[in-house]
Amino acid sequence: MPKPKPAPPAAAVEILREPAEVKYAEELAWLRSIDDGPRPSSWASSPRMVRIFILGSSPSDKLDREVRPKFFGDPSTIERAIVTLASDRGLLLIGDPGTGKSWLAELLAAAICGNSTHVVQGTAGTTEDHIKYSWNVAMVIAAGQSRDSIIPSPIMTAMQGGLMGRFEELTRCSSDVQDALISILSEKYTTIPELKGDNVVFARPGFNIIATANARDRGVNELSSALKRRFNFVQVPVVTNKKTEKEIVLFRTRELLARNRFEVEVPPALLDILLQTFADLREVSAAENSEESRLESALSTAEQIGVLEDAVLHGQFFGEGELAPGMLARSLVGTLARRIPEDVSILNKFWHAQVSKRAKKDNAGWRAFEAAGKQALEHLK
Structure with a gap:
């Protein structure tokens, strides 16, 4: 019998849709190699380079190669989004369906921390576990609840790594679920009450949340005043030009x-x-x-x-x-x-x-x- 062919190495396996940090890896690496601008703690790129990566370069940037735009919009909107992510507040991109909110969120995360895949997709079925953590039931039965038996959510993983967490369609979740973000955004930690000791997960420098919301969903699950105060709202307008x-x-x-x-x-x-x-x-x-x-x-x-x-x-x-x-x-x-x-x-x-x-x-x-x-x-x- 012929021997089965070995599986191709992971790097050679094609994927249907590459995240922005993979698709534009070479460009991001080049931009970072020439980046000497001031940057917030733990950011992979300076705010100026994040802007160039998203909106493309211009002659005034005096770069040795052209950077093509990946998002077409008002530069002031992009700048405000970048500045927000360097602050203590989360970023909420709000606009009509199809205005590119998710794509902009992905580009921002890719440029800032090199990973845009820590995503929670908001739906009517999203629970607090999707935002914080859940448990590996088999490990809990075998050895009880411990740090090892926790399954961290994408947001918790981003907290621990000092990365950008993304929350898609925030207003599609119930108000109780939305409010699970309040302590994460304000205190920058989340507690695990089931554990007696070592029961706090602290966010590392560089962590923030980029959320999106559909303007047509207003009134479905309205954000609480407390949660609104912890986000900067950036409107992504419909393109009319x-x-x-x-x-x-x-x-x-x-x-x-x-x-x-x-x-x-x-x-x-x-x-x-x-x-x-x-x-x-x-x-x-x-x-x-x-x-x-x-x-x-x-x-x-x-x-x-x-x-x-x-x-x-x-x-x-x-x-x-x-x-x-x-x-x-x-x-x-x-x-x-x-x-x-x-x-x-x-x-x-x-x-x-x-x-x-x-x-x-x-x-x-x-x-x-x-x-x-x-x-x-x-x-x-």
Whole structure:
């Protein structure tokens, strides 16, 4: 019998999605090698280099190589987020769905401490154990409760390592669970009452928390006043500038397609059709008085990226290897039509009013986009 092949070394194993500190490891190492700026205790990079890593370099930075931007936003917003993390307060990034809050949190953690993976995902089922610790039941039964039988949460692991802990969708958790963060943020330690001695876990220098919250979830699980005081709120706005939105969509789509080893150039005319359609949808949605008359979708930049990626992949696997207007229209309808028949009715009305109007006075791309969208909507009726 042939001998089984040995497993590849861990470094050679591919992963589906690399965290920012792995994806940009070479760039981060280079930035740190030239970093002579003042930095807070235990930070891997100075605040100036964290800003350059996230927003990209400019001629005034006088670097020997270009650093490409990874987040497109107001520099003052990024600077305030960085300064907050150097203080005693936690950082709460708040904004509409799809504005890049999680991506910004990941970039901040990667640049500051080199590890963005200490993450708690907030849901209705998140418990205090997910924030603090739980127990290895088998070890407790065998030898009783001790430090060795504790299973630390990602937040506790970050505390012990002097790293950044991340808390996604904080307002999706119940108020009792949220308030478990109060002592961690204010006292910088957490107690383990089940242990008689050595029952306090202290945070090491460099520890802080980056949380995110969906602005549309306000009123679901409102943060307590005590917890609000321990966070600095930084608003991540919806991108309204077309040029910036175009850069974001192209940047993120190319990154996502690189996972499948695709390097596809998106025709500028089709990208303009996608951006204009979303802009028109937002305008129509804003003019409606009733929620029932609006799409369930947030019409975010993230959804544009999803539509474009879906259309490109469809063209690669089932088309002629290129993006076509029809594929773009079908992907858009498939992404945005979530409630049937409500969203289908809203999109159908929009298509016959707005898209048809543009198709009559514009090029063949709009006409093909119009026809394919109408066909896709007919299939959903």
